[in-house]
Amino acid sequence: MTDVRTQLGTVRGVQDGDVHRFLGIPFAAPPVGDLRWKHAQPPTAWEGVREASTFGPGPIQTALTEHTPKGGQSEDCLYLNVWTTNLDPSAKQPVMFWIHGGGFLNGAASMPLYDGTSLSQRGITVVSVEYRLGAFGFLTDPEVGANFGVSDWVLGLEWVRSTIEAFGGDPGCVTIFGQSAGGAATRALLSTPSARGLFHRAIIQSAGFEDYAVAGSPSYERARAATQRMKSALGCDTVDEMRVIEPEPVRVASLANSGIFPPQGQVHTPANLVWYPVVDGDVITPGFEGWPEDVPVMFGCTEDESRMFIRPDALYAHPEVRPEDAYTHDTLVNMARALGGDAADDIVKELTGRGLTPYEAIAEVYTAAVWHEPALATLDRFDALGRTLYYYRFARVSPGAEKDGTRAFHAAENPYVFGRLVPEGYYDDVDLAVHDAVQTAWTEFARTGVPSHLDGTAWPAYDTDNPHFTIIDDVTTSKPLQISPVTALIRAQRSDATSSGEDN
Template sequence: MVQVQIEQGLIRGNRVGDGAEFLGIPYAAAPVGELRWREPHPPSGWEGARDATAFGAAALQTGGASFDLRVEEQSEDSLFVNVWTNSLDVDARQPVMVWLHGGGNLGGAGSEDAFDGRVLAQRGVTVVTLNYRLGAFGFLAHPSVGANFAVLDQVAALRWVKTNIRAFGGDPNCVTIFGESAGAWAVRTLLSTPTARGLFHRAIIQSAGYEDYAFQPAPTVERAYDAAERFFDLLGARDLDRLRALPASDVLQASHALNGTTPVAGRVHTPANLTWSPVADGVVVSQQGFAGWADDVPVLLGRVANEARYFIRPGGRYDWAVVENMAAAFAGDRRAEAMAVLHDSTDDPYAALDVLFTTAVWTEPALATLNRFVQLGRTVFPYRFTRVSPGAKASGDLAKHTAEIRYVFGNLEPAEAYDEVDAQLSRDMQEAWSTFARTGAPEVRGREWPRYRQGEAEVTVLGDQVGFESLVVEPLTAIIASQRRS
């Protein structure tokens, strides 16, 4: 056991090899009762040493976690952080890496096994993971209630880091926020959150958090308010006091019923139709620009090659009619051109659907984001993850959405699904992510990764080895981009 003193009191954690872990530390008061759908309040202190050797409860959810949660309990009382470090010297000034988990804003937790920070901490960084409110608990938006409670949770966690991280060897003035999928969306949102400004100094955006989709109108506050009205109808209440008094199980059930991920006949569902999401309300999240993004904060931004295979699993029954329907949705009046490109590249409708879905939901929006960020004068380092492990090859998953996470954290499990090529790539990615956290520029074996420059762009490719290629805009990407509204 090992003890440290933080603002709330003494905590007792686990000694892990040469380092230590502190789990289930409250960063805010439980958002229950009168605090449901309110800005998080500061946590209370305690007498004596608080046990921090086990994860706290995960946020209430009905699914969505990509990995083993490692906890059975779920609760509204779930606003906890976990910390891994190899130094408890308050003068160590290690870079701090704060992970925001994915799960479609519906599931997940900072306790998931893929996010365990003990290996990454060996790179001389202090690693933090956290829980935030999910579903309607975190993302309900209505004039009578407020909005963006999960975003406020994330800001509260960053404030906790600023106040307490020196006790864990961390530097409060060198904080990197990083996340994947909904966690990357959270990172992007924090760039537009005024109260987050100055609480982070680098940002890593993995497989989400891009520009709005080219193929559909941008989400609006009004759409979020409409979802809230349906939510109130399901609960049979609109009075805020009554809503706060309802059992959490009732709120969870209504939240799940409106989660927006139910497939439509003839199509596959996409991350583009989620109901519970951050909203630019003009109060918590700015409606224009990036009010939370300080001028000197660089961004590492990327995606994986076969994102869609997380959502359209190998072995499913997909035919060309499904591809046609999705082409109509994504390419509009250029659907015939899109289909011609797909037919030229493959005879397999599943492979075609993967390419189409991945291009529309990830590749094109990521390119639009790179161009926007560079036009704003920002420093951006792009990457593409293409490595297919032996296990992913056998399953047909290839480089699917979430595939890169275990490499970043050094948690390549199950071991039989990976080989030494994967182990080396994992070491290289940990080096790149940790040097970016330390200096603002990713680096592997003494070589800095290229920055994005529109018109003559290079991208770092994380495949069987780390390489660098010219960024080429494929014909299908250009077709999808042509649907983008000015």
């Protein structure tokens, strides 16, 4: 057992080898009752010693999955976790502040994948944070505001600033990082004035890019309309009336209005999501008022992002259905029209001309439209601001991912980042080396602001005149930026207003 005194009280964690872990530390008042749909409030101090050996409750899972948070789920969910090998307040270790993914509908910091042990053994103080999901975190209404989940991240970062030295961390060297919804969260914090000065580097993984070139994107208006539908479904005229309703009916109404049910003839994509950080002019403002000019950003995506979403056994729980039988040429045409606009016919011609099956072709256009092309537009936007950028593409396909067809799917990099290469047999010795390369890049970026290769050479910063990116595959190499034909066709559909406007 390990005791650490904080400003709110003493917490008692657990030591496992050289790693101290402190779990379920409250960083905000429980957002229940009158605090439902209010921005995060400071927690109450406690007397004596608070046990911090088990995770606190995770957020209510708007769309129920098999991944139940270890501490259960509750509206009372604003807890964080710390892993460190050094409790010396003068240690000044880099801090990495993890925001989990899950489409702002699911997920929890307590998921085994996000265990901070391996990262902490590289001299990092690791923090992971819970936050409100679905309508609990992202309801949008002029009566009460918006972006309640964003205020959770900000208060978590304020806790880091005031407390992390007690866990060996440096409040002046904080990296915010997240994947999927966590990547979008990281991007949102760049535009959150109240977060300015609370972080010093940012890593955006597989989300948080520009609006889609053709498809609609999450917005204030979309969330506002969904909130109105929720009020009607719950028989309420005001948000105050909704505050007294039990959590489960709210969860059900949140799910019904979440946007995860795809239009007829299409496959669900993140473009349909509703509960999301949005520009409200208060918490999140147009532009990047939360992003100091000296804060570098590292961001990227995986080679085969959409493979996570369109496997029949993953999305529809039908392992007996082969992908080749689940999707037809008509599905491809519908997806190309939804995501490629006027370029749909050329996209279909390009894909089918290579002899791809409808499943393979859908995977490519889905990945290009939702991830690869918006990431390129983000390069344009961030570079125009004169910021220091490092762009990567994760392309390693483990033996298990080759066998099950997921390849370098959405979230494929997370086991390498956190050193959680399980189950046995899914990864091999090459993956161990890739894990070393990934953790080296991530932690060196956290430490110095520059990601590096295993031999110590720096990744190239993005340069418009000589654009390079870093490919993480069996080996990690930096090379001239490459754009696929399908991505180029979608990129051509992006309007000048979208690519050069000032809104997020």
